[in-house]
Amino acid sequence: MTWRRAELALGAFALGLLNAASFSPWSHWAVSLLALTGLFCLMHLARSRGASTFMQAMLTFVFGMGWLGAGLSWLFISMHFYGGMPAPLAALALLLFAAYLSVYPALASAIAWRWYANRGPLRLALGTAGAWTLAELARGWVFTGFPWLALGYAQIDGPLTGLAPVAGVFSLGGVAIGVAALCASAIASISRHRAAPGRPSSPAQAMPDRPPREALIAAATALGLVLVPLALPSSDAWTSPSGPALRVRLLQGNVPQDMKFRPERTLAAMQTYVGLIEAGDAALTILPETAWTIPFERTPPELAQRLDAHVGAGHAVAIGLPAFTLENKRGLRDDWRLTNSVLLLEPGGAADRYATAPRYDKQHLVPFGEFIPWGFAWFVNLMHIPMGDFGRGATIQPAFAVGGQKIAFNICYEDLFGEEIRAVLLAETGASILANVSNIAWFGRSHALPQHLQIARMRSLETGRPMLRATNTGTTAAIDAAGKVTAQLEPYTVGALDVSVQGTSGLTPFTRLGNLPVLVLALACLLPALIAPRQSSPSSA
Secondary structure (H helix, E strand, C coil), X not given: CCCCXXXXXXXXXXXXXXXXXXXCCCCCHHHHHHHHHHHHHHHHHHHHCCCCHHHHHHHHHHHHHHHHHHHCCHHHHHHHHHCCCCHHHHHHXXXXXXXXXXXXXXXXXXXXXXXXXXXXHHHHHHHHHHHHHHHHHHHCCHHHCCCCCCHHHHHCCCCCHHHHHHHCHHHHHHHHHHHHHHHHHHHHHHHHHHHCCCCCCCHHHCCCCHHHHHHHHHHHHHHHHHHHHHHCCCHHHCCEECCCCEEEXXXXXXXXXXXXXXXXXXXHHHHHHHHHHXXXXXXXXXXXXXXXXXXXXXXXXXXXXXXXXXXXXXXEEEEEEEEEEEEECCCCCEEEEEEEEEEEECCCCCCCHHHHCCEEECCCCCECCCECCCCCHHHHHCCCCCCCCCXXXXXXXXXXXXXXXXXXXXXXXXXXXXXXXXXXXXXCCCCCEEEEEECCHHHCCCCHHHHHHHHHHHHHHHHCCCEEEEECCCCCEEECCCCCEEEECCCCCCEEEEEEECCEECCCHHHHHCCHHHHHHHHHHHHHHHHCCCCCCHHHC
């Protein structure tokens, strides 16, 4: 069979789609390994047919378009159905964004196959794992970062889970890449051996048993990489229970995004939330992001009085809302701006309780949704997004103290950034519980919701902290310190989830060191391959 470029590209795209399916809601750790192994096998096949380094990069780019284009297809919903952008432009924007993200693994493949293809199968696998891991780290940092669908998330329920509290999500992805590259090298070695003539035709082929040995070494190394993390302790083994269990009520309003900012729907949502708050007796009730679409000072007096009575009876309430902040413009003047915030109404506050209440202001803002990148005002103007230019909160903000626990809040996709979560835990001594409030109704009934829950679970695995999630449409859930979902509400319903959560203390290795170990290991994977001698024939890789 003749493998033309179009057929190779089609295969890479299909494998990219398969990789997208390895994440929630269909997730299974083996599916991602299968997709990555298939891609690397295609690349070996392409090289055996004389493909250039550029062709190898393009195969990875096409793989990325399938993986990231399908995996992030919910962005089309926010831009077109809720943002009002014409469908062709929204589709084009999604494709361009997927193309931008696909450049990172494509560059990694170019590096791996340019510098390591002629240095043996083990060193090629090392170089691939190192280059791809550096690319994943860069994708999570450049232009404020977007590490959604990082490869490690697909491994959350697999044998590599033990790596999460040690070195974070990128270590899971890096090992998965290494395993897939080794498996592909083993398959390629066996294929070459079977295709070789019965007798060596040159001194370079004087050892006919060498390819099988290479294959065995590569396969054994891959198996070792899968099995070793099983011996590592789980995330809750690095931490210990701290303080009394806290009774918490998590609310889900299920307000459709296209109605959320209408005045009459805003009032109805506030009334629903106040009713759900009053119906519980938890020490803390948490409402989703922008449960209030107006600053708290504009709350109707009757609802404010009912909240005041509930809080005065000894119950704290955390409300997601826009809040006014006085922002200094480089010393020139002060200006009031809205921040995307969580306001804590707590018992025993002063008479001006709402003006002096503890508050968390979102600090990692979403480009185009919460701030306008320089030069892209025209793009944002194509959509109709309320409050699309927020002020930015401080990098480190105090945790909320409630019922003997300290709760570190984050808003929406801030829980995508493990480095920022761990920085808060290091700075806020005693922060024992993580809490995320989100409104991803922007993405409709899509796989964005289970993907976001998967991300939150990874943060619990990395930090050994339980995570509470209060969302508008889902998934509202409680996650324990080992990353397991202990309770959750059905998405797209109105409801309240009552849970008892046990805070933890102590620091995992990832909390102490962040991504530094995986960065060092990725660089270390590149060095031995560079100093190894080149082999005489590309086909020997």
